[in-house]
Amino acid sequence: MAEQDLPRVALQPKARGPLEGVRVVDLSRLVAGNMLSLQLADFGADVVKLESPAGGDTLRQWQGEDGEGRPFDGWWRVYGRNKRSLALDLRDAQAMALLRRLLATANVLIESFRPGTLEKMGLAPESLHQDNPRLVIVRLSGWGQSGPYRTLPGFGSLVEGFSGFAHKHSESGRPGLPNMALADMVAGLTGAYATMAALREVEVRGGKGQVVDLSLLEPMLAIMGPDVTLHAAGGPEPEPGLKIASPRGVYRCRDGGWVALSGSTDAMARRVLEAIGRPELVNDARFITNADRLAHDGELDALIGDFIAARDQEECLALFRAKGVTVGPIHDSARLLRDEHVRERGCYVEVEGTVMHHVTPRLSDTPGTLRRAAPALGQHTAELLAELGFTEGDLQPLIERGAARCA
Numbered sequence: 001m002a003e004q005d006l007p008r009v010a011l012q013p014k015a016r017g018p019l020e021g022v023r024v025v026d027l028s029r030l031v032a033g034n035m036l037s038l039q040l041a042d043f044g045a046d047v048v049k050l051e052s053p054a055g056g057d058t059l060r061q062w063q064g065e066d067g068e069g070r071p072f073d074g075w076w077r078v079y080g081r082n083k084r085s086l087a088l089d090l091r092d093a094q095a096m097a098l099l100r101r102l103l104a105t106a107n108v109l110i111e112s113f114r115p116g117t118l119e120k121m122g123l124a125p126e127s128l129h130q131d132n133p134r135l136v137i138v139r140l141s142g143w144g145q146s147g148p149y150r151t152l153p154g155f156g157s158l159v160e161g162f163s164g165f166a167h168k169h170s171e172s173g174r175p176g177l178p179n180m181a182l183a184d185m186v187a188g189l190t191g192a193y194a195t196m197a198a199l200r201e202v203e204v205r206g207g208k209g210q211v212v213d214l215s216l217l218e219p220m221l222a223i224m225g226p227d228v229t230l231h232a233a234g235g236p237e238p239e240p241g242l243k244i245a246s247p248r249g250v251y252r253c254r255d256g257g258w259v260a261l262s263g264s265t266d267a268m269a270r271r272v273l274e275a276i277g278r279p280e281l282v283n284d285a286r287f288i289t290n291a292d293r294l295a296h297d298g299e300l301d302a303l304i305g306d307f308i309a310a311r312d313q314e315e316c317l318a319l320f321r322a323k324g325v326t327v328g329p330i331h332d333s334a335r336l337l338r339d340e341h342v343r344e345r346g347c348y349v350e351v352e353g354t355v356m357h358h359v360t361p362r363l364s365d366t367p368g369t370l371r372r373a374a375p376a377l378g379q380h381t382a383e384l385l386a387e388l389g390f391t392e393g394d395l396q397p398l399i400e401r402g403a404a405r406c407a
Contacts, residue, residue, distance in 0.1 A: 006337065009349040009358070015369035017044020022199065025050060025103055026083070028112035029058045031156070031181040032216060033140050034079040035188025037110055040195065041082035042359040042368040045108075048384060049080065049375070050099065053087040053405035056377040078356045080374030085407070086385075087378030090121065092403035099123075101388050104131045107202075108195055112140040115150045125211050135209040136198040138191055144215035154216055156183035163220040164227065170240035183216045190219040246293035247272055250330060251305050257313030258330035261304065261320070268326060269293060275323040276307040378405035 022045040026037040034057070041047040051057050059075050066072040086102075088095040100123075103109060109128070111118055118124060118139070125137050139145055142154005160166055160183050166175035191214045201207040221228075227238050243249075245264035252258050263269040266289060273281045281287055281303075286296040293300055308316050313329060320327040329335070336342055337355070349358050352373050359368035381404055385395055398404035 006343065006355060007346045007349045009346075009351050009370055011351065011371060011373060012369050013371050015044075015371050016366075017042070017368055018363065018366040019043045019045040022046065022108065023106045024048065024108040024110065025099075025106045026110045028110050028140055030112070031059065031075075031079070031184035032187040032191070033110050033112045034059055035185050036138065036140070036191040036195070036214075037083065038079050038081070039189065039192035040108070042370075043363075043366075044368070047083040048086050048102065048106075048380075049083045050086050050088060050090075051377060053089055053378060053402060056085070056087065060377070074354075077354045077374045081351075081356070081370060082372050083375060084372070084380035084384060085375035085378055087381050087405035088398075089403040092398070092401070094398060095403045096122070098385065098388070098390070100131065102384070103128060103135065105388070106132065106135060107199065108136045108138065110138045110140065110191075115139070115141055115145045129209055133208050134202045136195060136202065136212065137209065138195055138212040138214055140187065140191065140214045140216075142216050144217065145211075145213045156181050156216055159183040159216040159220055163217060164224055165220060167240055168224070168227070168238070175240075183220050186219045186223060187214060187216045190214065190222075243294060243297060245290055246297040247300050247304055249301060249304075251308040253308055253313040253316055254310060255312040259308060259313060259316055259320075259327055260330055261308075261325065261327045263293075263326070264290075266290065271323050271325050272304065272320075275320050275325050276304060278303065376407035379407040381406045 019040055022040065024037055024040050024045050024047045026033060026047055026049050028034065028037070037045075037047045037049070049057065055061070057076070057080070059079060060073060062075040063071040063073050088098060090096050090099060103123075113121075128135055128137060141150070142159060143149040143152060157177055160177050161175065163183070165182070166177050169176040169178075191212065194212045194214060198210055198212055202209055225244075231237055245262065247261060247263040247269060250258055250260050261272070263272040269287065269290075270282045273279060273287065285292065287293050287300060311319070317327060317329060329339075331339065337348060342348060346358050348355055349370075351370055354373075359370065382392065382395060395404060395406070399406060
């Protein structure tokens, strides 16, 4: 990606973040748990990623291709950064004993087993809190730790359908799923906030550790807007694809580029009409209020679309921005990496040859940092067990029977 001239960031293994001293043991797999622990790791927490010696976190196998057509583990490189890898087979009694010893030193445990599995492993929260009363236990599942669906598989795609998202984003009568791990990402971000709230209860208020019941479902419900509230109040079910404001949409330009435009306030809608050369429509009864504009959205949309279709993308952006209209380009990955704002802000950086998003959000005094590249499977097994007082001789029998792995 050198042609993109992105900022190159050197790893800072000794950098201190605001969460320094917080140890997180992450037993989760795939996206949501890794997104959650990434937020903590980026701001200085010591995240110990416990993985199976046989193949590690499933996210390692989610691979795309690089420019030469070779497999490229982009998912793991991004969401495994700033973490340490401990490879233990928890079916082995000694490995399980090592985990219990590690958890006694931890502030946070993250797990994403089906509800009830942790108990079957002998790691019920009540038992863990006997060893470590301050431990925050984040239990991540599709549907939550209670309810009739608690033991059903809970992948993000199922939740995106169940939550109403797919219905809301139907096209031509066909519900639409996002081409990204949306439910997982939202749950991961929500979980990071919940973890910090639970840690504050322990560290600031002197409270005890507790269980965070984090489902993929409920964070999705929280971002879906007030459709259910309006329906429960007796209102009609919103039609899929129904706009909440007008003018609002995406429009194709003459050169094939696209722009997104939003005139969600009356004042902004007036600016749009003036910008497309139709100031006489500002006081037209069809377009005065948002309700008026929604009722005549097809007419307004056509006026804006015809205006934009006659101009190239850059011309449209310059013209609308000069009039104070809220408009922006539609980017794909290539355009995003070329964007001057993205480059100047350092939204994406190159770390040891891999391009990834930078730490977000930005703290002025104690910012998050990139301290470690995503680890090889078992890269820190010996290091972590040494911290717990185990010698190489103690570890070797585990390695020989496949219960542990060192990179």
